[in-house]
Amino acid sequence: MSRLRVINLGLPKSGTTTLARALRKAGLHVADHRIKPVQTDDAALHGRFVGEMMYDGYFLRGDPLHGLDVFDGFAEINALRPPRSIWPQFDFGLLAAIRACHPGTRFLATWRRPEEIADSxxxxxxxxxxxxxxxxxxxxxxxxxxxxxxRETWIAGHYAALDRYFAGCDEFLRIDVADGAAPARIGAFLGRDLPWWGKTNVNPVRAAQEDDSA
Structure with missing residues:
Protein backbone atom coordinates (compact mmCIF):
# COMPACT_ATOMS: atom_id res chain seq x y z
CA MET A 1 0.00 0.00 0.00
CA SER A 2 1.34 3.44 -0.92
CA ARG A 3 2.01 6.00 1.77
CA LEU A 4 -0.90 8.28 2.69
CA ARG A 5 -0.15 11.91 1.79
CA VAL A 6 -2.80 14.57 2.39
CA ILE A 7 -2.76 18.11 1.00
CA ASN A 8 -5.35 20.74 1.85
CA LEU A 9 -6.11 23.22 -0.93
CA GLY A 10 -8.43 25.35 1.18
CA LEU A 11 -7.93 29.06 1.78
CA PRO A 12 -6.90 30.75 5.03
CA LYS A 13 -9.74 30.91 7.58
CA SER A 14 -11.52 27.96 5.95
CA GLY A 15 -10.78 25.56 8.81
CA THR A 16 -7.13 24.79 8.07
CA THR A 17 -6.01 24.76 11.72
CA THR A 18 -8.91 22.52 12.70
CA LEU A 19 -7.91 20.11 9.95
CA ALA A 20 -4.26 20.18 11.06
CA ARG A 21 -5.18 19.22 14.60
CA ALA A 22 -7.62 16.53 13.45
CA LEU A 23 -5.01 14.91 11.20
CA ARG A 24 -2.40 15.00 13.97
CA LYS A 25 -4.84 13.36 16.38
CA ALA A 26 -5.29 10.68 13.71
CA GLY A 27 -1.57 9.95 13.79
CA LEU A 28 -0.34 11.91 10.77
CA HIS A 29 2.72 14.15 10.85
CA VAL A 30 1.38 17.48 9.61
CA ALA A 31 2.92 20.79 8.56
CA ASP A 32 0.68 23.83 8.75
CA HIS A 33 1.71 27.00 6.92
CA ARG A 34 5.22 27.29 8.39
CA ILE A 35 7.43 24.50 9.71
CA LYS A 36 8.13 24.73 13.43
CA PRO A 37 11.17 23.28 15.25
CA VAL A 38 8.90 20.99 17.27
CA GLN A 39 7.75 19.34 14.03
CA THR A 40 11.16 18.11 12.84
CA ASP A 41 14.76 17.77 14.01
CA ASP A 42 15.98 18.98 10.61
CA ALA A 43 17.14 22.52 11.38
CA ALA A 44 17.25 23.33 7.67
CA LEU A 45 13.44 23.15 7.61
CA HIS A 46 12.80 25.30 10.66
CA GLY A 47 10.91 28.46 9.78
CA ARG A 48 10.42 27.50 6.14
CA PHE A 49 7.04 28.14 4.57
CA VAL A 50 5.40 24.99 3.23
CA GLY A 51 4.38 26.69 -0.01
CA GLU A 52 7.88 28.07 -0.55
CA MET A 53 9.35 24.59 -0.21
CA MET A 54 6.78 23.20 -2.63
CA TYR A 55 7.87 25.70 -5.26
CA ASP A 56 11.55 24.98 -4.59
CA GLY A 57 10.89 21.29 -5.18
CA TYR A 58 8.71 21.96 -8.21
CA PHE A 59 11.15 24.19 -10.07
CA LEU A 60 14.44 22.63 -8.96
CA ARG A 61 13.52 18.93 -8.85
CA GLY A 62 10.20 18.58 -10.64
CA ASP A 63 8.66 17.28 -7.40
CA PRO A 64 6.81 19.78 -5.17
CA LEU A 65 7.13 17.46 -2.17
CA HIS A 66 10.90 17.06 -2.47
CA GLY A 67 12.49 17.78 0.90
CA LEU A 68 9.18 17.33 2.72
CA ASP A 69 9.36 13.56 3.20
CA VAL A 70 9.07 13.90 6.97
CA PHE A 71 5.47 15.11 6.63
CA ASP A 72 2.37 13.09 5.81
CA GLY A 73 0.01 16.03 5.53
CA PHE A 74 -0.09 19.73 4.76
CA ALA A 75 -3.01 21.65 6.25
CA GLU A 76 -2.28 25.15 4.90
CA ILE A 77 0.13 25.63 2.02
CA ASN A 78 -0.07 29.34 1.18
CA ALA A 79 2.22 32.02 2.59
CA LEU A 80 1.43 35.72 2.78
CA ARG A 81 4.24 37.47 4.59
CA PRO A 82 5.63 40.38 2.55
CA PRO A 83 7.47 40.13 0.28
CA ARG A 84 6.21 36.53 -0.07
CA SER A 85 2.85 35.84 -1.68
CA ILE A 86 2.82 32.10 -2.40
CA TRP A 87 -0.35 30.17 -3.27
CA PRO A 88 0.30 26.62 -4.56
CA GLN A 89 -3.38 25.71 -4.24
CA PHE A 90 -4.08 27.90 -7.29
CA ASP A 91 -1.31 26.37 -9.43
CA PHE A 92 -2.65 23.46 -11.44
CA GLY A 93 0.75 22.77 -12.99
CA LEU A 94 2.20 22.25 -9.52
CA LEU A 95 -0.78 20.11 -8.48
CA ALA A 96 -0.35 17.98 -11.60
CA ALA A 97 3.30 17.45 -10.67
CA ILE A 98 2.30 16.24 -7.20
CA ARG A 99 -0.19 13.82 -8.72
CA ALA A 100 2.45 12.53 -11.14
CA CYS A 101 5.22 12.16 -8.53
CA HIS A 102 3.01 10.90 -5.71
CA PRO A 103 0.11 8.85 -7.09
CA GLY A 104 -2.64 8.35 -4.57
CA THR A 105 -2.13 11.68 -2.80
CA ARG A 106 -5.42 12.77 -1.27
CA PHE A 107 -6.43 16.37 -1.86
CA LEU A 108 -8.84 18.07 0.52
CA ALA A 109 -10.34 21.54 0.31
CA THR A 110 -11.64 22.83 3.62
CA TRP A 111 -14.65 25.02 2.87
CA ARG A 112 -17.00 27.43 4.57
CA ARG A 113 -19.51 29.70 2.88
CA PRO A 114 -17.60 32.42 0.99
CA GLU A 115 -19.23 35.16 3.06
CA GLU A 116 -18.06 33.46 6.26
CA ILE A 117 -14.47 33.10 5.04
CA ALA A 118 -14.47 36.69 3.77
CA ASP A 119 -15.72 37.98 7.13
CA SER A 120 -13.22 35.87 9.06
CA ARG A 151 -13.12 38.70 -1.32
CA GLU A 152 -16.26 36.60 -1.72
CA THR A 153 -15.90 36.55 -5.52
CA TRP A 154 -12.26 35.46 -5.23
CA ILE A 155 -13.06 32.78 -2.65
CA ALA A 156 -15.98 31.33 -4.62
CA GLY A 157 -13.91 31.33 -7.80
CA HIS A 158 -11.11 29.36 -6.18
CA TYR A 159 -13.35 26.54 -5.00
CA ALA A 160 -15.23 26.45 -8.30
CA ALA A 161 -11.90 26.08 -10.13
CA LEU A 162 -10.90 23.19 -7.85
CA ASP A 163 -14.24 21.49 -8.50
CA ARG A 164 -13.68 21.77 -12.25
CA TYR A 165 -10.06 20.61 -12.13
CA PHE A 166 -10.82 17.56 -10.00
CA ALA A 167 -14.19 16.72 -11.60
CA GLY A 168 -14.68 12.96 -11.61
CA CYS A 169 -11.53 12.38 -9.52
CA ASP A 170 -11.89 10.24 -6.40
CA GLU A 171 -8.70 11.73 -4.92
CA PHE A 172 -10.36 15.07 -4.10
CA LEU A 173 -12.86 16.05 -1.43
CA ARG A 174 -14.26 19.51 -0.77
CA ILE A 175 -15.47 19.46 2.81
CA ASP A 176 -17.76 21.85 4.66
CA VAL A 177 -16.05 22.12 8.05
CA ALA A 178 -19.36 23.06 9.70
CA ASP A 179 -21.02 19.84 8.53
CA GLY A 180 -21.58 17.50 11.46
CA ALA A 181 -20.61 14.63 9.18
CA ALA A 182 -17.28 16.25 8.23
CA PRO A 183 -15.02 14.03 10.38
CA ALA A 184 -16.73 10.85 9.18
CA ARG A 185 -16.53 11.97 5.54
CA ILE A 186 -12.85 12.89 5.85
CA GLY A 187 -12.12 9.64 7.67
CA ALA A 188 -13.79 7.60 4.95
CA PHE A 189 -11.95 9.58 2.27
CA LEU A 190 -8.56 8.99 3.91
CA GLY A 191 -9.25 5.49 5.18
CA ARG A 192 -8.43 6.59 8.70
CA ASP A 193 -10.69 7.51 11.61
CA LEU A 194 -10.52 11.05 12.99
CA PRO A 195 -10.78 10.86 16.79
CA TRP A 196 -11.12 14.66 17.16
CA TRP A 197 -13.00 17.44 15.38
CA GLY A 198 -13.76 20.94 16.65
CA LYS A 199 -12.74 24.59 16.35
CA THR A 200 -9.27 26.08 16.74
CA ASN A 201 -7.69 29.43 15.89
CA VAL A 202 -11.06 31.14 16.33
CA ASN A 203 -11.19 34.88 15.67
CA PRO A 204 -11.16 36.96 18.85
CA VAL A 205 -14.35 38.83 19.63
CA ARG A 206 -13.83 42.44 18.65
CA ALA A 207 -15.76 45.38 17.33
CA ALA A 208 -16.62 45.08 13.66
CA GLN A 209 -14.08 46.71 11.37
CA GLU A 210 -15.08 49.03 8.60
CA ASP A 211 -15.41 47.32 5.27
CA ASP A 212 -16.90 48.63 2.06
CA SER A 213 -19.21 45.75 1.24
CA ALA A 214 -20.21 47.15 -2.13
Whole structure:
Protein backbone atom coordinates (compact mmCIF):
# COMPACT_ATOMS: atom_id res chain seq x y z
CA MET A 1 0.00 0.00 0.00
CA SER A 2 1.34 3.44 -0.92
CA ARG A 3 2.01 6.00 1.77
CA LEU A 4 -0.90 8.28 2.69
CA ARG A 5 -0.15 11.91 1.79
CA VAL A 6 -2.80 14.57 2.39
CA ILE A 7 -2.76 18.11 1.00
CA ASN A 8 -5.35 20.74 1.85
CA LEU A 9 -6.11 23.22 -0.93
CA GLY A 10 -8.43 25.35 1.18
CA LEU A 11 -7.93 29.06 1.78
CA PRO A 12 -6.90 30.75 5.03
CA LYS A 13 -9.74 30.91 7.58
CA SER A 14 -11.52 27.96 5.95
CA GLY A 15 -10.78 25.56 8.81
CA THR A 16 -7.13 24.79 8.07
CA THR A 17 -6.01 24.76 11.72
CA THR A 18 -8.91 22.52 12.70
CA LEU A 19 -7.91 20.11 9.95
CA ALA A 20 -4.26 20.18 11.06
CA ARG A 21 -5.18 19.22 14.60
CA ALA A 22 -7.62 16.53 13.45
CA LEU A 23 -5.01 14.91 11.20
CA ARG A 24 -2.40 15.00 13.97
CA LYS A 25 -4.84 13.36 16.38
CA ALA A 26 -5.29 10.68 13.71
CA GLY A 27 -1.57 9.95 13.79
CA LEU A 28 -0.34 11.91 10.77
CA HIS A 29 2.72 14.15 10.85
CA VAL A 30 1.38 17.48 9.61
CA ALA A 31 2.92 20.79 8.56
CA ASP A 32 0.68 23.83 8.75
CA HIS A 33 1.71 27.00 6.92
CA ARG A 34 5.22 27.29 8.39
CA ILE A 35 7.43 24.50 9.71
CA LYS A 36 8.13 24.73 13.43
CA PRO A 37 11.17 23.28 15.25
CA VAL A 38 8.90 20.99 17.27
CA GLN A 39 7.75 19.34 14.03
CA THR A 40 11.16 18.11 12.84
CA ASP A 41 14.76 17.77 14.01
CA ASP A 42 15.98 18.98 10.61
CA ALA A 43 17.14 22.52 11.38
CA ALA A 44 17.25 23.33 7.67
CA LEU A 45 13.44 23.15 7.61
CA HIS A 46 12.80 25.30 10.66
CA GLY A 47 10.91 28.46 9.78
CA ARG A 48 10.42 27.50 6.14
CA PHE A 49 7.04 28.14 4.57
CA VAL A 50 5.40 24.99 3.23
CA GLY A 51 4.38 26.69 -0.01
CA GLU A 52 7.88 28.07 -0.55
CA MET A 53 9.35 24.59 -0.21
CA MET A 54 6.78 23.20 -2.63
CA TYR A 55 7.87 25.70 -5.26
CA ASP A 56 11.55 24.98 -4.59
CA GLY A 57 10.89 21.29 -5.18
CA TYR A 58 8.71 21.96 -8.21
CA PHE A 59 11.15 24.19 -10.07
CA LEU A 60 14.44 22.63 -8.96
CA ARG A 61 13.52 18.93 -8.85
CA GLY A 62 10.20 18.58 -10.64
CA ASP A 63 8.66 17.28 -7.40
CA PRO A 64 6.81 19.78 -5.17
CA LEU A 65 7.13 17.46 -2.17
CA HIS A 66 10.90 17.06 -2.47
CA GLY A 67 12.49 17.78 0.90
CA LEU A 68 9.18 17.33 2.72
CA ASP A 69 9.36 13.56 3.20
CA VAL A 70 9.07 13.90 6.97
CA PHE A 71 5.47 15.11 6.63
CA ASP A 72 2.37 13.09 5.81
CA GLY A 73 0.01 16.03 5.53
CA PHE A 74 -0.09 19.73 4.76
CA ALA A 75 -3.01 21.65 6.25
CA GLU A 76 -2.28 25.15 4.90
CA ILE A 77 0.13 25.63 2.02
CA ASN A 78 -0.07 29.34 1.18
CA ALA A 79 2.22 32.02 2.59
CA LEU A 80 1.43 35.72 2.78
CA ARG A 81 4.24 37.47 4.59
CA PRO A 82 5.63 40.38 2.55
CA PRO A 83 7.47 40.13 0.28
CA ARG A 84 6.21 36.53 -0.07
CA SER A 85 2.85 35.84 -1.68
CA ILE A 86 2.82 32.10 -2.40
CA TRP A 87 -0.35 30.17 -3.27
CA PRO A 88 0.30 26.62 -4.56
CA GLN A 89 -3.38 25.71 -4.24
CA PHE A 90 -4.08 27.90 -7.29
CA ASP A 91 -1.31 26.37 -9.43
CA PHE A 92 -2.65 23.46 -11.44
CA GLY A 93 0.75 22.77 -12.99
CA LEU A 94 2.20 22.25 -9.52
CA LEU A 95 -0.78 20.11 -8.48
CA ALA A 96 -0.35 17.98 -11.60
CA ALA A 97 3.30 17.45 -10.67
CA ILE A 98 2.30 16.24 -7.20
CA ARG A 99 -0.19 13.82 -8.72
CA ALA A 100 2.45 12.53 -11.14
CA CYS A 101 5.22 12.16 -8.53
CA HIS A 102 3.01 10.90 -5.71
CA PRO A 103 0.11 8.85 -7.09
CA GLY A 104 -2.64 8.35 -4.57
CA THR A 105 -2.13 11.68 -2.80
CA ARG A 106 -5.42 12.77 -1.27
CA PHE A 107 -6.43 16.37 -1.86
CA LEU A 108 -8.84 18.07 0.52
CA ALA A 109 -10.34 21.54 0.31
CA THR A 110 -11.64 22.83 3.62
CA TRP A 111 -14.65 25.02 2.87
CA ARG A 112 -17.00 27.43 4.57
CA ARG A 113 -19.51 29.70 2.88
CA PRO A 114 -17.60 32.42 0.99
CA GLU A 115 -19.23 35.16 3.06
CA GLU A 116 -18.06 33.46 6.26
CA ILE A 117 -14.47 33.10 5.04
CA ALA A 118 -14.47 36.69 3.77
CA ASP A 119 -15.72 37.98 7.13
CA SER A 120 -13.22 35.87 9.06
CA UNK A 121 -10.38 37.19 6.89
CA UNK A 122 -11.49 40.75 7.65
CA UNK A 123 -11.43 40.12 11.40
CA UNK A 124 -8.17 38.15 11.53
CA UNK A 125 -5.36 40.56 12.43
CA UNK A 126 -4.53 42.63 9.32
CA UNK A 127 -5.18 39.84 6.82
CA UNK A 128 -8.27 41.31 5.20
CA UNK A 129 -7.53 44.97 5.81
CA UNK A 130 -3.90 45.16 4.68
CA UNK A 131 -2.14 41.99 3.57
CA UNK A 132 -4.66 40.65 1.04
CA UNK A 133 -5.29 44.00 -0.70
CA UNK A 134 -1.56 44.80 -0.83
CA UNK A 135 -0.42 41.49 -2.31
CA UNK A 136 -0.47 40.04 -5.80
CA UNK A 137 -2.45 36.83 -5.37
CA UNK A 138 -3.76 34.51 -8.10
CA UNK A 139 -7.21 35.82 -8.96
CA UNK A 140 -6.84 38.78 -6.59
CA UNK A 141 -4.32 41.32 -7.94
CA UNK A 142 -2.89 44.00 -5.68
CA UNK A 143 -5.52 46.62 -4.90
CA UNK A 144 -8.38 44.12 -4.80
CA UNK A 145 -9.77 42.27 -1.79
CA UNK A 146 -10.61 45.44 0.09
CA UNK A 147 -14.37 44.90 -0.08
CA UNK A 148 -16.43 41.96 1.06
CA UNK A 149 -17.76 41.44 -2.46
CA UNK A 150 -14.25 41.23 -3.91
CA ARG A 151 -13.12 38.70 -1.32
CA GLU A 152 -16.26 36.60 -1.72
CA THR A 153 -15.90 36.55 -5.52
CA TRP A 154 -12.26 35.46 -5.23
CA ILE A 155 -13.06 32.78 -2.65
CA ALA A 156 -15.98 31.33 -4.62
CA GLY A 157 -13.91 31.33 -7.80
CA HIS A 158 -11.11 29.36 -6.18
CA TYR A 159 -13.35 26.54 -5.00
CA ALA A 160 -15.23 26.45 -8.30
CA ALA A 161 -11.90 26.08 -10.13
CA LEU A 162 -10.90 23.19 -7.85
CA ASP A 163 -14.24 21.49 -8.50
CA ARG A 164 -13.68 21.77 -12.25
CA TYR A 165 -10.06 20.61 -12.13
CA PHE A 166 -10.82 17.56 -10.00
CA ALA A 167 -14.19 16.72 -11.60
CA GLY A 168 -14.68 12.96 -11.61
CA CYS A 169 -11.53 12.38 -9.52
CA ASP A 170 -11.89 10.24 -6.40
CA GLU A 171 -8.70 11.73 -4.92
CA PHE A 172 -10.36 15.07 -4.10
CA LEU A 173 -12.86 16.05 -1.43
CA ARG A 174 -14.26 19.51 -0.77
CA ILE A 175 -15.47 19.46 2.81
CA ASP A 176 -17.76 21.85 4.66
CA VAL A 177 -16.05 22.12 8.05
CA ALA A 178 -19.36 23.06 9.70
CA ASP A 179 -21.02 19.84 8.53
CA GLY A 180 -21.58 17.50 11.46
CA ALA A 181 -20.61 14.63 9.18
CA ALA A 182 -17.28 16.25 8.23
CA PRO A 183 -15.02 14.03 10.38
CA ALA A 184 -16.73 10.85 9.18
CA ARG A 185 -16.53 11.97 5.54
CA ILE A 186 -12.85 12.89 5.85
CA GLY A 187 -12.12 9.64 7.67
CA ALA A 188 -13.79 7.60 4.95
CA PHE A 189 -11.95 9.58 2.27
CA LEU A 190 -8.56 8.99 3.91
CA GLY A 191 -9.25 5.49 5.18
CA ARG A 192 -8.43 6.59 8.70
CA ASP A 193 -10.69 7.51 11.61
CA LEU A 194 -10.52 11.05 12.99
CA PRO A 195 -10.78 10.86 16.79
CA TRP A 196 -11.12 14.66 17.16
CA TRP A 197 -13.00 17.44 15.38
CA GLY A 198 -13.76 20.94 16.65
CA LYS A 199 -12.74 24.59 16.35
CA THR A 200 -9.27 26.08 16.74
CA ASN A 201 -7.69 29.43 15.89
CA VAL A 202 -11.06 31.14 16.33
CA ASN A 203 -11.19 34.88 15.67
CA PRO A 204 -11.16 36.96 18.85
CA VAL A 205 -14.35 38.83 19.63
CA ARG A 206 -13.83 42.44 18.65
CA ALA A 207 -15.76 45.38 17.33
CA ALA A 208 -16.62 45.08 13.66
CA GLN A 209 -14.08 46.71 11.37
CA GLU A 210 -15.08 49.03 8.60
CA ASP A 211 -15.41 47.32 5.27
CA ASP A 212 -16.90 48.63 2.06
CA SER A 213 -19.21 45.75 1.24
CA ALA A 214 -20.21 47.15 -2.13
Missing amino acids: MLRWSNLGTERLPAADIPGLPAGYGVTTRE
